[in-house]
Every structure is written in structure tokens, then in C-alpha cells.
Amino acid sequence: MSDRQSDPLLAWRKEFPILEHTTYMVSHSLGAMPRGAAAAVAEFAEMWATRGIRAWEEGWWNMPVTLGDLIADIIGAPRGQVVMHQNVSICQTIVASCFDWNGKRNKLVTDGLNFPSNDYIYHGLERQGARIRSVVSADGMTLPLEDMLAVIDEETQLVSVSHVAFRSSFVQDLAAITQRAHEVGAMVIADLYQSAGIVPVDVTTLGVDFATGGSVKWLCGGPGAGYLYVRPDLVEKLRPAATGWAAHARPFEFEGGPIEFADDMHRFLNGTPNVPAMYSARAGYEIVREIGVEAIRAKSLRQTQRLIDLADEAGFTVRTQRDAGRRGGVVILDVPNGREVTAELIRREVLVDYRPGAGIRIAPHFYSLDEELDRTIAEIQKIVAGR
Numbered sequence: 001m002s003d004r005q006s007d008p009l010l011a012w013r014k015e016f017p018i019l020e021h022t023t024y025m026v027s028h029s030l031g032a033m034p035r036g037a038a039a040a041v042a043e044f045a046e047m048w049a050t051r052g053i054r055a056w057e058e059g060w061w062n063m064p065v066t067l068g069d070l071i072a073d074i075i076g077a078p079r080g081q082v083v084m085h086q087n088v089s090i091c092q093t094i095v096a097s098c099f100d101w102n103g104k105r106n107k108l109v110t111d112g113l114n115f116p117s118n119d120y121i122y123h124g125l126e127r128q129g130a131r132i133r134s135v136v137s138a139d140g141m142t143l144p145l146e147d148m149l150a151v152i153d154e155e156t157q158l159v160s161v162s163h164v165a166f167r168s169s170f171v172q173d174l175a176a177i178t179q180r181a182h183e184v185g186a187m188v189i190a191d192l193y194q195s196a197g198i199v200p201v202d203v204t205t206l207g208v209d210f211a212t213g214g215s216v217k218w219l220c221g222g223p224g225a226g227y228l229y230v231r232p233d234l235v236e237k238l239r240p241a242a243t244g245w246a247a248h249a250r251p252f253e254f255e256g257g258p259i260e261f262a263d264d265m266h267r268f269l270n271g272t273p274n275v276p277a278m279y280s281a282r283a284g285y286e287i288v289r290e291i292g293v294e295a296i297r298a299k300s301l302r303q304t305q306r307l308i309d310l311a312d313e314a315g316f317t318v319r320t321q322r323d324a325g326r327r328g329g330v331v332i333l334d335v336p337n338g339r340e341v342t343a344e345l346i347r348r349e350v351l352v353d354y355r356p357g358a359g360i361r362i363a364p365h366f367y368s369l370d371e372e373l374d375r376t377i378a379e380i381q382k383i384v385a386g387r
């Protein structure tokens, strides 16, 4: 029986217009747009046009929290514990600004697979006294757990972990790292960008202190909508220096002087929220939530394994983890002239991407057909063979 008959997730294909004319294997970079996103953007425009200034109190002002509730459902957070921002870089900056980096506990441990933005932000803290300890990945793709655990000590304030590494799709052991951090009194910030929506994650069970992520990739939410989770019991103890009037207990009193923080997640906001991006993000979140990440993961593991098998048969070098438990949603192939092969694939309507030091990144999602995987590998074979 072909997957067209047996795979219930394929019923969602009709919601994603781009699937009609492309082989879409790039959801780790930009998830396909659901039809509902276009409708939601039109709804935003209609609200602005017809409700005008009243739109703020009729939903816009609270959207960073109400939309965040959809993310909360996906990442296992309680409702009200996730706020929306423009991107991960801002969320990470806000968290970093909650700490005093002058004291004895001034070490920030970051994994060597972290996204560059995060590294840039952490090194910026050095001028406030922070000591940054980046745990080097020998192969640029993986990181032994012991290497991370070994450097987390009593002088560590914050441990930053990319749950699934962007370059290699390597899954890190967030539970073990969090446990170690908490044993020595350090906190953990997890970047979930490459896991939420494709690999199940439950921030409550894991006990992570902060989590950040965005919508561009597996959540099919488009650009401009990042999110920040803060562990409930920490909220009232933290005073982010990177702040703004939306974080004030009474923002519409416009009081000057030092801020009096809101006592809930609003305290992690700053200025005017990115309302249109939040409208466009909603449909993707709703679909992912409805399907459930467990079902998405089961399909992803089956399809990434199929890609690995096909690549092995074709004699390509596979740079992804073969151990399913350590493999995220992406299969990476190192073929000769990978950058040029990628450009030719895109010309042939097979959408993938290329990362130097890794290779061609191929990412099926819940809407992918098995025959699209076969086509992707077959086209690479043809291109490599000069056809």
C-alpha cells in the first residue's frame, strides 16, 4: 500500500499551495505556507481597516500572550508562560539581561553547535564581566554529552543548549544537561528552534528555565514571530534590563523613571508587538498542534530513515546521525560540488538548502510524500552523474 493510502497526515497537503508544484524538502529552513496564513493576514488588514484604534483592546495588545498559548501547547508549557517577540535573537538578549555578570557566578556555558546569533549575544556580555565557555564540537556536527557536563560548575550562571543543532540536526540530551545545571545551581536556556514542531519537547518535564524558538521552520508560521518561555516560578524573581513599556505593570499610565514590572509574563515584553507577523504565524501553529508532534516525529523518523537508505544505496556520504534518538528532522548528504548541486535541484523544483561544512540539507515534513523523497535522491544522482 502506498503512503497516499496509508498516511493520514497527507490529508494536510491541500492546505499548502506550494506542494502542488514543488518537491518541498526545506522545512528546516522555511516551512511551507498554510492557506490559513493568507486568510489571517487578510483578517489583520480588515481589523485595522474597520476597527482602527479599537483593534488594540480587541486582541492586538494581548496577542504576544494569546498566540504564545498555542506555542505553550506545542512545547508542554502552561498557558500564559510563553510570550511572542520578533525573533530568537531578541528573546535570548532579554534572558541574558536578567543576570548580573559581575559576581563569582559569572560563567555562561554554551554548546559549540549553538546558532551564531546566540554566541554573538553571549560574547557581548563579556564587557559586563561574563566568562563565556563554549564547548567545542570536534567534528562541527555533534557534541559528546560528557564534554558539556564537565564544564558546568558552581561558577556557572547560565547554560545555553541548542536542543537540535541547526547545522547537523544532532539532538542534544537536554534532560541530562538540565539536571547537571540544576545540581550546581545554574539555569538553562534551551533554543528549541530546530526541535519544536518536529521533535517532541516538554519544557515542564525537562525543567528548563528558559526556552526560545521561532516560527519560520517546522511550525510553518513565517518570519517575524519568535517566542520566549520562562519557568513559572522564576517570572517574579527576574528583572530584564532589556525591557520596554509593554513590560510595565501599568503600561497605559506612561509612568517614567525606573520600571515597575508586570508580575506575569508581560514583564518579558518590550515595545509595540509585531502584530501582522503574529497573524501570519497562527495557522501553522494550529495545524502542528492539531496533528501533534508525536505523530509528526514518527513520520519524520520513518522518512529520514528512508532518505538515509536511499542515499546509502546511491553511495552518498550521509552526515546525519544514524541513531534515530539523536537525529532531528534533517538528512544531510555530502556530495561533490554540493553547493552547485543544490542550485540545480532548486532549478528543478526540488527545494533543499546547503550549508558549508555540512552538505545538502533535506527535510521532509508531515506533508511530504515518500515519492518526493525518492525523486530528491534520484535527481541528485542524475545531477552528480552529469545528466
Ligand SMILES: Cc1ncc(COP(=O)(O)O)c(C=O)c1O
Binding pocket: 086, 087, 088, 089, 090, 115, 117, 162, 164, 165, 166, 191, 192, 193, 194, 213, 214, 226
Ligand atoms: C537553532 C536556531 N536558533 C536561532 C535561529 C535564528 O533565530 P532568529 O533569526 O529568530 O533570531 C535559527 C535559524 O534561523 C536556528 O536554527
